[in-house]
Amino acid sequence: MWLLALCLLPAAAAVVTGAAPSPRVTRWRVGALVGTAGVHLALTAMLWRLPPQHALNGWLGDDALGTIVLTLTSVLFFATAVYTVGYLARATPRGGRVFVSGMLGFLAATTVVALSQHLAMLWVGLEATTFAVAPLIFHRHDRRSLEAVWKYLVLSSVGIALALLGIFFLASAQHGVPGDPLILGDLTAHARELQPAWLRAAFVFLLVGFGTKMGLAPMHTWKPDTYGEAPALVGALMAGALTSCAFLGVARITQVTTAAGLTAFVQPVLFAFGLLSLATAAAFVIGQGDLKRLLAYSSVEHMGLLVLGLGLGGVGTYGAVLHLVNNGLVKGWLFLVAGNVVLATGTSSAAGNRGLVRTLPVSGVLLVAGLFAVTGSPPFGLFLSEFTILRAAVDGGHLAIAVAMLVLLAIIFIGMAVLVMNVALGEPAPDVRPVRESAWLLVGPLALAGLVLLLGVYLPGPLQATLAHAAVALGGRVP
Amino acid sequence: MRTTAELLLLLVVLTDLAVLGTSRLRTCIRAVAAQGLLLGLLPLALASQVTVHIAGLAAGTVLVKAVVLPWFLLWAIREAAVRREVEPVVGFIASLLLGALALALAFAIAGRLPASDVREPLLIPAALATVMMGLIVLTTRRKALTQVVGYLMLENGIYLFGLTQTESVPFLLEVGVLLDIFAGVFIMGIVVFHINREFDSLDSARLSELKD
Amino acid sequence: MIRAHVGSSLAALAVLFAIAPALSGVVVRTKSAFAGRRGAPVGQLYRDLFKLLRKGTVYSTTTTWVFRAAPVVVLASLTAACLLLPLDGEASLVQFSGDLIAFAGLLALGRFALVLAGLDTGSSFEGMGASREVTVSSFAEPVLFLGFLGLVLATRGLTLSAMLGPALTGAWAHQTASLALVTLAFFVLLLAENSRVPVDDPATHLELTMIHEVIVLDHSGPDLAVILYASALKLALFAALIVEVTVPRDGLGLAWSLAAFVGGLLVVAVAVGVVESVMARLRLNRVPQLIVGAGALALFGLILLLR
Numbered sequence: 001m002w003l004l005a006l007c008l009l010p011a012a013a014a015v016v017t018g019a020a021p022s023p024r025v026t027r028w029r030v031g032a033l034v035g036t037a038g039v040h041l042a043l044t045a046m047l048w049r050l051p052p053q054h055a056l057n058g059w060l061g062d063d064a065l066g067t068i069v070l071t072l073t074s075v076l077f078f079a080t081a082v083y084t085v086g087y088l089a090r091a092t093p094r095g096g097r098v099f100v101s102g103m104l105g106f107l108a109a110t111t112v113v114a115l116s117q118h119l120a121m122l123w124v125g126l127e128a129t130t131f132a133v134a135p136l137i138f139h140r141h142d143r144r145s146l147e148a149v150w151k152y153l154v155l156s157s158v159g160i161a162l163a164l165l166g167i168f169f170l171a172s173a174q175h176g177v178p179g180d181p182l183i184l185g186d187l188t189a190h191a192r193e194l195q196p197a198w199l200r201a202a203f204v205f206l207l208v209g210f211g212t213k214m215g216l217a218p219m220h221t222w223k224p225d226t227y228g229e230a231p232a233l234v235g236a237l238m239a240g241a242l243t244s245c246a247f248l249g250v251a252r253i254t255q256v257t258t259a260a261g262l263t264a265f266v267q268p269v270l271f272a273f274g275l276l277s278l279a280t281a282a283a284f285v286i287g288q289g290d291l292k293r294l295l296a297y298s299s300v301e302h303m304g305l306l307v308l309g310l311g312l313g314g315v316g317t318y319g320a321v322l323h324l325v326n327n328g329l330v331k332g333w334l335f336l337v338a339g340n341v342v343l344a345t346g347t348s349s350a351a352g353n354r355g356l357v358r359t360l361p362v363s364g365v366l367l368v369a370g371l372f373a374v375t376g377s378p379p380f381g382l383f384l385s386e387f388t389i390l391r392a393a394v395d396g397g398h399l400a401i402a403v404a405m406l407v408l409l410a411i412i413f414i415g416m417a418v419l420v421m422n423v424a425l426g427e428p429a430p431d432v433r434p435v436r437e438s439a440w441l442l443v444g445p446l447a448l449a450g451l452v453l454l455l456g457v458y459l460p461g462p463l464q465a466t467l468a469h470a471a472v473a474l475g476g477r478v479p
Numbered sequence: 480m481r482t483t484a485e486l487l488l489l490l491v492v493l494t495d496l497a498v499l500g501t502s503r504l505r506t507c508i509r510a511v512a513a514q515g516l517l518l519g520l521l522p523l524a525l526a527s528q529v530t531v532h533i534a535g536l537a538a539g540t541v542l543v544k545a546v547v548l549p550w551f552l553l554w555a556i557r558e559a560a561v562r563r564e565v566e567p568v569v570g571f572i573a574s575l576l577l578g579a580l581a582l583a584l585a586f587a588i589a590g591r592l593p594a595s596d597v598r599e600p601l602l603i604p605a606a607l608a609t610v611m612m613g614l615i616v617l618t619t620r621r622k623a624l625t626q627v628v629g630y631l632m633l634e635n636g637i638y639l640f641g642l643t644q645t646e647s648v649p650f651l652l653e654v655g656v657l658l659d660i661f662a663g664v665f666i667m668g669i670v671v672f673h674i675n676r677e678f679d680s681l682d683s684a685r686l687s688e689l690k691d
Numbered sequence: 692m693i694r695a696h697v698g699s700s701l702a703a704l705a706v707l708f709a710i711a712p713a714l715s716g717v718v719v720r721t722k723s724a725f726a727g728r729r730g731a732p733v734g735q736l737y738r739d740l741f742k743l744l745r746k747g748t749v750y751s752t753t754t755t756w757v758f759r760a761a762p763v764v765v766l767a768s769l770t771a772a773c774l775l776l777p778l779d780g781e782a783s784l785v786q787f788s789g790d791l792i793a794f795a796g797l798l799a800l801g802r803f804a805l806v807l808a809g810l811d812t813g814s815s816f817e818g819m820g821a822s823r824e825v826t827v828s829s830f831a832e833p834v835l836f837l838g839f840l841g842l843v844l845a846t847r848g849l850t851l852s853a854m855l856g857p858a859l860t861g862a863w864a865h866q867t868a869s870l871a872l873v874t875l876a877f878f879v880l881l882l883a884e885n886s887r888v889p890v891d892d893p894a895t896h897l898e899l900t901m902i903h904e905v906i907v908l909d910h911s912g913p914d915l916a917v918i919l920y921a922s923a924l925k926l927a928l929f930a931a932l933i934v935e936v937t938v939p940r941d942g943l944g945l946a947w948s949l950a951a952f953v954g955g956l957l958v959v960a961v962a963v964g965v966v967e968s969v970m971a972r973l974r975l976n977r978v979p980q981l982i983v984g985a986g987a988l989a990l991f992g993l994i995l996l997l998r
Contacts, residue, residue, distance in 0.1 A: 124656075124659065127659045127663075128659070130663075131662050131663070131666055134666055134670075138670070138673075141673070142677075143677055143678070143688060144688055144689060146670070146673055146674055146677055146686075147686040147687075147688055147689055148689060149670055150623065150670055150674060150683070150686060151686070151689075153663075153666065153667055153670060154617070154626060154630070154667075157630055157663050157667070158614070158617060158630065158633065161630070161633050161634055161637055164637050164641075164656065165610065165637045165640060168637065168640045168641050168643070168644055171644040172643065172644065181644075195593060197591075197592060197593055198592065198593070201592070224689075224691060225689040228689065229689070284691055288691070293691070485868070486868075489868050489995075492991060493988075493991075496984065496987050496988065496991070499987075500980060500983070500984040500987070502977070502980075571980045572979055572980055572983045575980070575983045575984055575986075575987045576983065576987075578987060579986075579987045579990045579991070582987075582990070582991055582994055583990070583994055586994050586997070586998050590998065600998075604998070
C-alpha cells in the first residue's frame, strides 16, 4: 500500500498540475510541487521503519538497494523542490505549465524504477524518465537547448531500446527455468539454471542500454550538452537521481550474473567501461570552460567509479553503494549552487564569472567546498567511498586499476580545481556588487552539503545496515 | 515458404532494405508503415489460437505503428517541406551493402544462439537484422526525420524479438512498450518541428553548436 | 560436351532466334497500349532489319577494323551464350562444369566489342555512352553472379543445364522465397543490361538519357541490322533466362514445351513493357543504387538458402 502510494502520488500530482488550465507557473503549482515532495519524503522515511513491503503481486518491493536509491531520490527531489520556489520567482521558463508536471512525472518514474522488482517494469520507469525530463531540458526553446534535447532524445531512446532488447534476451535466458519471469528474486534464486549464452548477451545489452542513461563512456556524449543547457535544478535531478536509478538497473543485472557465476565474464567488461569513463572525464575536464559542463564530466567520472566498484566485488561493492549515496547528494549540491551562479550572473561559463566568493558569498564558499567534496577530499563522504573502492582494487590484486584510479582522480582534481578557483577567487568585475541571496535558493544546497559532511564522519546505524544488506545482495562484503 | 509467419518476416526484411536503399522520405515512411502493418499481423500468424489479448495487441500495434505514427511523420514532412534525403554519411550504395552485411551477420549470430523458439526459426534473425538496419539508418542519415524512422525500425526489430517471449512478457508490458514508442516518436516529432522552425532545415549537421 | 539428342534444343534455339525481334515489338506494343495508341506492328523490327540489310554501309574515316569487326563479335558471342542455356528446359547444346562463368564472359565480350567500337569512332558522344554502359555493367555483373550462386545453392548443380533444368522445379517447392528474390534480381538485371527504363530510355535520342543507343550511333546498313538484331536477341536471352528460372518445363512433350517457352517469353516482354510504362527513368547516379538494391535482394535470397 505504501509502495503504491509512493508511486501514484507524484503521478497524480503531475497529471493535475499538467491538466489545469492556466499555462503559467502559478503559485499553487509550485505549492503542489513542494507539498508532494514533502509527502513523498515522509512516506519514504516511513519505509525505513516498516518491515519489507510488497505490492502488485511481487512486482514492487523495497529491498535494500531500492530503498537507498528511493531515499536518495526523495531527499534530492525535496531539496530541489524547495530550490524551485526561489528559482521560479526569478526565472520564468518558456514551457511553464509543463515544467512542474514534468518534474513530478520524473519523481513518479524514478520511484517506480527504485521500487521495481520486475525488470521490465524497471525498464518502463526508466524510459518514462526520458520523456518526463525532455521538456525540462528544452525550457528556453532556443537553438542550443533544442540541439541538446535532440541529442539527448536520440541517444537515450537508442540506449533504452537496446536495454529492452537486453530484457528480452534475459527473458529468453529464463525460458524453462522455474519462477516468475523477469522477477529479480526468482532470477537470482535460479540463476545457475539460466541459459548462459542468452544471459551474457542480456548483460552486455543491459549494460550498454542502462549505461547510456547513466552516462558511462562512450555513451556519455549527450551529458555535457544536456547538463550544460538544462536549468541547473534539472541538472541536479538528472545527475543525482536519474543516474542513480540507471545504475540501479546495472546493479540488478550484475546481481543476477553474479548469482549465476558469470563473474569472470562480467568483471572485465565493467572494468573497461569504468576505466574508460574515468579517462574520458580526465581528458575533457582539463581546459573546460563551463561550470555545468564541468559537472557533467564529473558525473561521468563518478559513474565510472560506481561501475568499477561494482566490478571489483568484495568490499568494492559496499564502496559503490556508499558512493551512490554520496555522489547523488554532492551532485545535487553542486548543481544547485551552479544554478545560483547562473541566476546571479546569467551565465555559467568561466569567462563570465569571477570572484564569486565576493559577489555571492554563500554560494561561492559552497562552490569551493563542493569542489573538494566531489573530488574526494576528506572530511567529505566521497573520500570514504572512493577509498573503499581503492581498497577493494588493492585487495583483489588489481594494482593496475588502483594506480590508474589514483592518477586519473588526481588529474580530474587538478582540472576541476583550475576552473572552480578561477571562477570563485580573483577580482570580480568592477561593476558587479555582492548579491543578497535568497533563503529559498540556499537552503537546499546547504542541507545537501551538510548531509555529505555528515556522511563523511558518521554513518547512521540504519543506513549502514541497509548499505551492508545491499552490498551483500550484490555479491560483495562489508568492510 | 512454409507458413504465413515466414512470409511476413521475409516481407519485413524487404521493407528494411527498402528504407536503406531509398532516398525519398515519403517512401521511407511508407515502408516503415508497411512494416508496422506486417508486425501487427505477426502475433495473429504465430499464435496457435487467437485470444482476445492477441487480437487486441495486433490491433493496437497496427493502429500505432502503421497508422498513427506514419501519419504523424508525414505531417512533419509537410510542415518542414522536405522531400529528399541528402546523401547520407556513407552513401546509399554503401548503406545497402552495410544492410546486406547486417543481414548476413544477423543470420550468423542467430545460428549461434541457442534457439529458445523453434516455432518460427526466421523470427530471431529477422529481429536482429531489423535492429541492426535500424541502427544503420539512425547513425548514417543526416535528416532528423530519417533518424526518427531509423529509431522506429530499431523498435520494430526489438518488438519482433519480443514476440518470441509472449509468455514471459505479459500483455500489459507489451502495451507499455507500445505506449513508450508512441510517446517517444511523438516527442521526437515535436522536437523535429521545432528544429525545422529554428534552423529552417532538418539537416542534423546544423546541430553542431555545442561541443568541447 | 555436346548432347546426344539435339533435336529439341535446336528447335528451341531456332524459335529463340526467330522470335527475338518480335519480343521487342511486343514491348513497344505494350507501351503504346498504355499510352492509348495503337503503336507499330509487332513485326516492325523484321521489316527494319530487311530494309537495313539491303542498304549500303558508310564507315567513318576515323574508324579502324575494330569498328568493322564489332557487330560480328557481338552477334557471335550472343549466339554462343544462347548455346549454353538449356532452352528446351532439360539440357543445353553445350554444357560443361562452370559454364555459367563462360556465359557471363561471353556477354561481357559482346559488350566489350560494342564499347570498343564506340570508342573507336573518336566521338566524345559515343565515349560518354561507352563509359556509362561500362559503369552500369560493372554493377550488374556481380548481381548476375549472385543470382547464379543462388541457383547453384538451390539445385547443387554447377552447369547451367543442371541449375536451370529439372532440379529447379524441386527446389522451388522448398526455397520459394529465395528463388523469387533471385528472379526479381534477374528481372532488374534484364532492365539494366538491355538499357530499359528505369535504367535508360531506348525511345529517346537525347544526350541526357542514352546509354546503349548512343554507342551504336555510327553503325549503318547491314552492320546496324546486326547490332539491332543482337540487342533484340540479348533481350530475348535474358527473358529466356527468367523463363528458365520460373517456368518448369521438364516432362512436357516438344510442342508443349516450346509453347510454354514462347508463352513465357511473351509474358516477360509484356512485363517489361508494363514496367517501362509505369516508371520514369532514374537519374544516372541513382542507377547503381537500383542495381545494388537488386543485388541486396539476391544476397538476401542467398542467405536464406545458406541457413
